[in-house]
Amino acid sequence: MSVSATVQERDLGALSTQELMRLERSIAEQFMGGLPWGSIAWAFTNLAVWLSLWPLTLSGMLPLWATAPIATLNVILSYLPSHEAQHRIIAREGERLFWLNQLVGHLSPVPLGLSYQAARLTHYEHHKHANDMELDPDMNTKSDSGWHMIVKDIRSQLQTVPKMNTSYAKALERLGTEEARRAGAVALIYALATNAVLIGFAWAGYALEVAALVWLPRIVGGVYIRFFLSWAPHHPATDLGRYRDTRGFRSRLGNILTMGMQYHVIHHLYPRMPLFRHPAAFRALRPILVARGCRLDGI
Amino acid sequence: MPRDSVAQPPGGGVGSDPPAPTSTSLMGRLLGLLLQGMPFIFGIGFIAPLMTQLLERTLPSAAQAQWPLFVGLVIGGTWGAVANVTGRWL
Numbered sequence: 001m002s003v004s005a006t007v008q009e010r011d012l013g014a015l016s017t018q019e020l021m022r023l024e025r026s027i028a029e030q031f032m033g034g035l036p037w038g039s040i041a042w043a044f045t046n047l048a049v050w051l052s053l054w055p056l057t058l059s060g061m062l063p064l065w066a067t068a069p070i071a072t073l074n075v076i077l078s079y080l081p082s083h084e085a086q087h088r089i090i091a092r093e094g095e096r097l098f099w100l101n102q103l104v105g106h107l108s109p110v111p112l113g114l115s116y117q118a119a120r121l122t123h124y125e126h127h128k129h130a131n132d133m134e135l136d137p138d139m140n141t142k143s144d145s146g147w148h149m150i151v152k153d154i155r156s157q158l159q160t161v162p163k164m165n166t167s168y169a170k171a172l173e174r175l176g177t178e179e180a181r182r183a184g185a186v187a188l189i190y191a192l193a194t195n196a197v198l199i200g201f202a203w204a205g206y207a208l209e210v211a212a213l214v215w216l217p218r219i220v221g222g223v224y225i226r227f228f229l230s231w232a233p234h235h236p237a238t239d240l241g242r243y244r245d246t247r248g249f250r251s252r253l254g255n256i257l258t259m260g261m262q263y264h265v266i267h268h269l270y271p272r273m274p275l276f277r278h279p280a281a282f283r284a285l286r287p288i289l290v291a292r293g294c295r296l297d298g299i
Numbered sequence: 300m301p302r303d304s305v306a307q308p309p310g311g312g313v314g315s316d317p318p319a320p321t322s323t324s325l326m327g328r329l330l331g332l333l334l335q336g337m338p339f340i341f342g343i344g345f346i347a348p349l350m351t352q353l354l355e356r357t358l359p360s361a362a363q364a365q366w367p368l369f370v371g372l373v374i375g376g377t378w379g380a381v382a383n384v385t386g387r388w389l
Contacts, residue, residue, distance in 0.1 A: 158388045160338045188330075195337070199344035207349040208356070215345075 007284070012291040024288045028270050031281040036089055036274040040100065043081030043108035050074035050111045057209050068212040074111045075221030079229065080259055080275060081108040086120040087271045112225075113218060115190045117183035122171045127271060130245035131237045137171040140164050141231040149231040153223050164226075233264030242269065243292040248282065250298035255279065262299055265289065338388070342379015347371040 056062035085105030091097035129135035143149035246268040263278035351371035
């Protein structure tokens, strides 16, 4: 019988903190390792679809009303495979498939216009300082409710220098390493290149087309990503610590439309566990999470 | 989690201004100036042709005329300039 099967019947209250931790780790280990082929296929399929939209849209074969929602979906789906790469889930430095890890990390977020290195460094800061008002670069999404978050996010995007940009730049500056400086420079180049592409295509007579391919999808998709990947799993974002800075939650949209974020608490406990294993790991670890005082809202 | 390029991800919306670098070199200052003027550049560079194309598609009679471009430049330029001064697009 597996450890996770027996944990359901054990009286966890009788275990010491160290015993509980050992039990938690032994269960989590069953869900670690292996190549996340699902995420790799997801990354390249999503990118291929988005790239194929360009000739189809620019040639007029695909109408704009079809391009915009597909491109928005591509933007929404482009982040998580890169997130797997940020955590070296595909392969670590020195391993045979590290090149694949980096390829997914760099290519997957192209529709989003995200610089992989800047995302990785700032995301590590988020893990290190989750819910810390000063040090967590994702704290801009902290809001009283879901609607409050959406309104706040749109208002922020209407600023010429959104707060989110500033907080990421500050996190890189705070790191102060050569790697962080380089990552900041690359992110800046990405932002300028995006504007150059938009302006170039617009003056070539394709303004509506690039608006449907890039501009609108990033605005709409950005809100969706920040809602489900940042606000929802950390709401109310008031507590600090391993078992309190992230929550489990049940969404009316289900696990697929929330991109697995209902079980994000597992990711913060075990960042190198592949996304597709989070639901099963959550079910196996749930009694321990309850014993640890994790916030599990309806799940 | 992410945001879109500077890093908005880590960039705000496309067309938003990344935070200006603090470098004091000539290159850094030129880049700073470019970024400071980005809302106006975006207004003229993207919003203007977008408005022009919208007018041409909405009003078929405007397709061969020059005035949609003029209107696009006025709207895009003014909008970008105001955004540059106020720090907000709306």
